[in-house]
Amino acid sequence: MAGPEQNAHAKNSRRLFLVSIPRTASNLLVRVLDIKHQPNLFANDKSGYFFLEAFTTATYKGYYAKSIVEWTDDEKSEIRSLFQDCLDQMEECSAEARSKGKIMFTKEHAFWFVNPATMLDADGDHESRVQQDDFRLNFPDYGPTQTFSPNNKTVFPDEYLRTWQFAFLIRHPALAWPSMYRAMRKMAKDGFIDDRAATATLLTNMTWRWTRYLYDWCSAEHAKGCPAPLLLDARDVVHDRDVVMRFCDEAGLDRNALRFEWDDAEPGYPGAFSGREKAVADIMMSSLQSSRGVIKDKTPGRVDIDAEVETWKAEFGDEAAALLEKTVRAAMPDYEYLRERCVKA
Template sequence: MDDLQRARDAAVAEDKHLFVKNHTFYVWEPASLSQSMWGGEMARPFAVLPGQGIGGSASTTRTNPTFFPDDFITSWQPVFLIRHPALTFESWYRAELRVEPIDINLKSWNYLTTFQYSRQLYDWFMSNCSNEDCEKENDSVTMGKPRPVVIDADDVIDGKAMSKLCEVCGMDPEHIRYEWEESRPSNTRGANPREVSYLSGIWDSTTIDKSKSSQGLDVAAKYDQWKEEFGIVAADVLYTKVKSAMPDYEYLKSRKL
C-alpha cells in the first residue's frame, strides 16, 4: 500500500496517469476469499488502511469485497479486462505446467478459474451510482463515483477497445503503440521460473498476436485438444470450469465498452 501511494503521489505531481494492473482475487478480502474456496466459519475480515497521501482516506468504511476501504477504492477508475474462460484457463494451466506438475483438482486453484470475483466487484461499483447514470455508456464518473469499465480481450486484439478506453480515462489515443521492440532480459538465468513462463510471450513479442482471439472458438474442439495436450482428467476439469465460468463472463461481456 505504501509503494502504491508513493507511485500515485508521484504520478499526480508530474501530471501523469498511473496504470495499476492486478488480478481481482489478489485484492480480495482474505477471509472471504478463503471461505469461498474452503468453506467453514468466516474468519475476522481484514482491511488495509491507506495513509493521508493523494487518495488516502481517514475513512475505514468497507462495504466492497476487497481489503481496501470504500473511499480509497472509489478514488480509482476501475477497468475490468475479461477474456473467454476457455482461453484464460488453458493459458494459466499451460503456464503453470511449464514450471512444475500441478494437481488441477486442488481447491487452491479455484480462485484462478472463475470470474465470480470480477463480477462481484463490478456489481459493487455499479451499486454506487444511480441506474440512470450508470446506463450512460460514455461516462466514466457518475454521482462522484467511478463507473466501472469492461473491455474484452478480443476488442483489444482487433484494436476496437484501446481508443475508447483512452478517451474514458482522459488519455490521448495518439500515444497508443501497436508495435515495439522485444524486451526479453539479457540474462534470465536464476530468474523465477514462473515469471519466465508467464512473461516469455510478452518479452518476445513485437506486436499484438491476433491468433489469441476467441473469435470462432469451439469449446468442444478445445476439449478434444486438451485431452491430447493435458490428458483426460485435466481436460474434464478445464471443461467443467469453463462451463461454470461462462455465465459470469457473458454477464460482464454484455456490459463491455
Template sequence: MASGPQTSKRIFLVDAPRTYSQVFNKLFLAHPDLGHIFHPMICAMYGRERVGLNLKHCEAAEEAGKALSLKTGMTESLEEAAKRMEKYILQIEEQCKIPWIKDHTCCHIRRDIAISVAKSPTYPDLDLRSSHNPTVFSDELFNTFTPVILIRHPILIIRSCYRTQASVFHLEAHGEDFKLMTTLQYSKMWFDAKRGDGQVPIVVDAEDVVHNTEATISLLCSHLGIDANGAQYTWDPAPREEWPDDPIMQGFFVDMLNSSSVKRGKQAVQNALDIDNELDMWKVEFGGDVAAVLKKRVEEEMPVYNFLKGFKVDIKAQ
C-alpha cells in the same frame, strides 16, 4: 488516502492472469500522460501472508510457492505493499500524471473473499451483488479508482493458465489455487462495487483488443478521457539478456517479450471456440481426467464472463 495535486482520475487495470493483460498494458506503457505502477501487490501475493497457505493443494505446489517467495525476495505483507502503492500514486500525481495501476485480482482481493471463492464447490448466484469494497485497499483509496476490467473467454484463460503454469507451480486442475488464478468472479466484485457506488465500470474484452486493436483502444481512451494518440501499437522485442531468469516470470511474459505488436490470427479465436472440441483436444494434451476438470471450470466461469461481456466497450455500438 489524501491526494496530492489531484489529477482527474486514478486508472486501475483489473484483470486475472492469462487475460492478455501484459500486451494490453504494453499498449499504454509509453503514454506520456500516464505513470505506471506494475503489479504492486504481487510481492504480498507470494509473501509471508500468501493466500496459498490457506488453500488445499499438493505438497509440490506448496514447495513451489515457498521457493518462489524465497528466490524472489517476496516478503511484503499486504499492508506494506498497499502503502508502497499509495506512495507511488502520490509521486505520479506530483508529476501531474494520471496513475495507471495494473494488478491481478488474485493479488489484491480480500483474503477471506479469495479463500471463500476458491473453496466454494458451486458458483454463486450472479444476482447476489455486493456494493462493498472487495479489495485489501482502504475504502478511501478504493473509491478513488476508475477501473478498466479486462475479461477473456474462460476457455482461453483456463487453457493458457494450465498449459503455461501447471508444471511450474505444480497446479492441479481441481486445486483451489488453480481456481484462485482462473476465476473472473473477483473482477465481477469490482464491477458490482463500483456500479453500486453509481459508476458505470469500463469492461474490455481481450478478443476486441486482439482483433480490433486501434478502434477498441481509441474508444477506451475516449471513455477514460485520455489522448488516444499516446497509445503505442508497435515496439521492439525485449533482448534475450533482458528476460527474467525465473521460469515462472518467463511463462507469464514470454509472448510479450517476443512480440513487436499485437499478434492476431486470421479470424477471431472466440468465433471458433467450442468446449466439446476443446475437450477432445485437452484429452490428448492433458489426459481425460484433467480435461474433464478443466471443462467443468470453464462451465463455472461462463456465467460471469457472459455477464461482464454484456457491459463491454463495443465499437459496433458506436
C-alpha cells in the same frame, strides 16, 4: 455514499486501476497502450504488480491450499503485513504521480487483493467471515469511516476504492483457463511452485467471480458520483482497434500513443523483475516477448467449448480436461454478464 472530500481526492489524484487475471492478454494490453510512453500517465517500472509479493508468498508457502481457519495467527499477520507493505509502495508511487501532475496507473490481478478469508470461504462459513477483519486494511486519511459493502470483497474499504477509476480486462474462459493451466504446469515442472500450490493457484484464478464483484461495486458507486468502470475484452484488444481507441478516450489516455507492432528486441518489463519473480514473468510473458505485434490467431473470434474440450483431452489428459471444462462452464455466466458491458467502438 462518497463524501465531497473523498470525491475531491479521487478527482485530483486521477488514478487508473486495471484489474485483470493471468492469461487475459493483460501484458499485451499494457504494450499496446504503451503505458511507459503515455504522456499523461505515470507508472512504476512493472506497470503495477504492487500486490504480487503478497499473493506469491501466500501461494508458495501453501497458505491458499488450506482453509482460512487452518491459518495460524502468525501466518495471517505475515500476509496482512505484506498487504500493507504493497499498499505503502503503491501509495508512494501515487504520490509521485500526483507531484508530476500525471495519472497514476497500476495493473493488478483481481484475486491478489481479495480478502483471503473471503477467497477461502466457499461455503459461507461464519468463522471465515469473522476472520475477514484480520486482513482488512485501515485508511484514516480517506475519511472517518471504514466500511465494506457486500460487493467489496477486497482488503480495501469502500472509502479507499472510491479514489480510483477502475478498468477491467476479461477473456473467454475457454481460452484463458487452459493457458493458465499450461503455465502452472510449466512452473511446477521447473520447480518454481509445487503441485499443491499450483492446484490452489488454479482454483483461485479460474473464476470471474472476483472481477464481477468489484465491477458491480464500481457500477453502484458510479451512480453516487464515482468514476465509471471500464470493461475491455481481450478479443477486442486483438481484433478491434476502434474499441481500444474508445477505451483510451474514456480512460483519459492518448490514443496516439497506441502501438500494435513493435521491435522484437524490446525487452518489455520482465527486465523489471528479479529472482523467482523474473523466472515466473519469463514463463507468463514468453509469447509476448518473442512477438513483433498483436498475434490474432491466439484469440479466435468464436470459441466452441465442446471442440476445445477435445483438444484439452489430447494435450492434458481426461482428468485435467474435465477440470477445465467444469471451471470454464461455471465461469461462463459471469463472463457473458461482463462481456455485455464492455466498451463498444
